[in-house]
Amino acid sequence: MSLSYSVSPTISIRYAFPSRKITASPVHSLCSQTQPSLRCAVLGAGFAGLSVVWHLLKNSPKRLDLKIDLYDEVGIGGGASGIAGGLLHPYSPKVKLLWEGAQCWNESINLLKIAEEVANSRKCKVGESSENIETFFGHKRGILRPAMDIKNLTKLNDTCLPSCRIETLNTEEVQNLVPGLRLPLGTAFFMPEAFNIHSQHYLQALFGACENLVKESSTFGSGHRQLSFHKRSVSRLLEFEGEYDAVIICIGAKVNMLPEISGRLPLRTCRGVILHMELPDNIGEGYPDRGPSILSDAWIAVQGPRSLHV
Incomplete structure (x- = not known):
């Protein structure tokens, strides 16, 4: 999402x-x-x-x-x-701030806070730890977006919101976040305030x-x-x-x-497939604990050290 x-x-x-x-x-x-x-x-x-x-x-x-x-x-x-990837940010696939993006972003954050309060109160009633509360609600890891063409190098910085900042990272800085990630142009953009929620x-x-x-x-x-x-x-x-x-x-x-509406609206539907991947405990190292989700031509929504949605 x-x-x-x-x-x-x-x-x-x-x-x-x-x-x-x-x-x-x-x-x-x-x-x-x-x-x-x-x-x-x-x-x-x-x-x-x-x-x-x-x-x-x-x-x-x-x-x-x-x-x-x-x-x-x-x-x-x-x-x-309910099965959406959960990546929440105010930018379009063409790296532009969405129409009414600032207002929509603020309203979305407000609803997230309201839902988080409910999640916290319910978990506290049954004795859950604060760590489990965050897992229940979502993952505040930010979103990393590799630059795929030269146009992205200027567009992202020109359209970003103060409440959802975009930081320009070089290869070394990206390696500190996600070791082994390759960047086509040696540059990526990091949105630290963006969310990955469990939809x-x-x-x-x-x-x-x-x-x-x-x-x-x-x-x-x-x-x-x-x-x-x-x-x-x-x-x-x-x-x-x-x-x-x-x-x-x-x-x-x-x-x-619905027969009363069918064919009356100029709709164009799209189809998507979401894959849930889990790495067994006995194989390799898990994803970095605070590593960001990744948004590009495809996306990776991090659910945990050994759990991803793609």
Whole structure:
């Protein structure tokens, strides 16, 4: 996963049934005096779906009665989002800052901190060590990107964010980080603030943060909040007609499986394969303890001294 999305970006669509009179903007409907309650279905429990749920719970008016049903046939973080490589940074494959990259990076860091707090609190309750907490959440190793052509030598430095710095390293400096790594142009770029997260664990923690928001809303003067997860598939949006005020679709490439939407969006899907590699304890040396993940034409997401995603 990255802000440039190593996997296909998840599509988020709000669907309103024609038979129901709903204002075009969900913000207006939330604030409307004639609608004291809101019932939403969110399809997909990946990066987009859980982010939508969290923001609905966090930003809805306190006195609003809000019911959210989350649907995913393979569970929380069980689809493409859950097996994403986990490399998080704000740059495109062409080494340019993404559109709204600064804001998206800051928002991503905020959600990571929220998920980390949930992970820490849950681990502490069962007596886990701080070392295991970091393993549960992710690996703050940074990301190393070898320069593959001359253009990269200037582009990376021209577009970097102060909050996600890019350091230029020579061959000797790279060898100190990853012994034996060969550089085509003798130069690499290191993003020390970039993340390699365990995608599924992050998503599970973010769902826990959503559950916490529901519990916190039970205070006096707040509207009723309800969040329910349903582990099942949805074959047609008409299944929900008359039940919800809005259906928010966050199921990525599977959106074309819904007959109400299939063929109506100019989508281009892509396919990827992720390989999990583990080195046996009795063979060779492991990856350096603080060695960065590597991003190039292919990528290596380091999960541990003897565990990699490629």
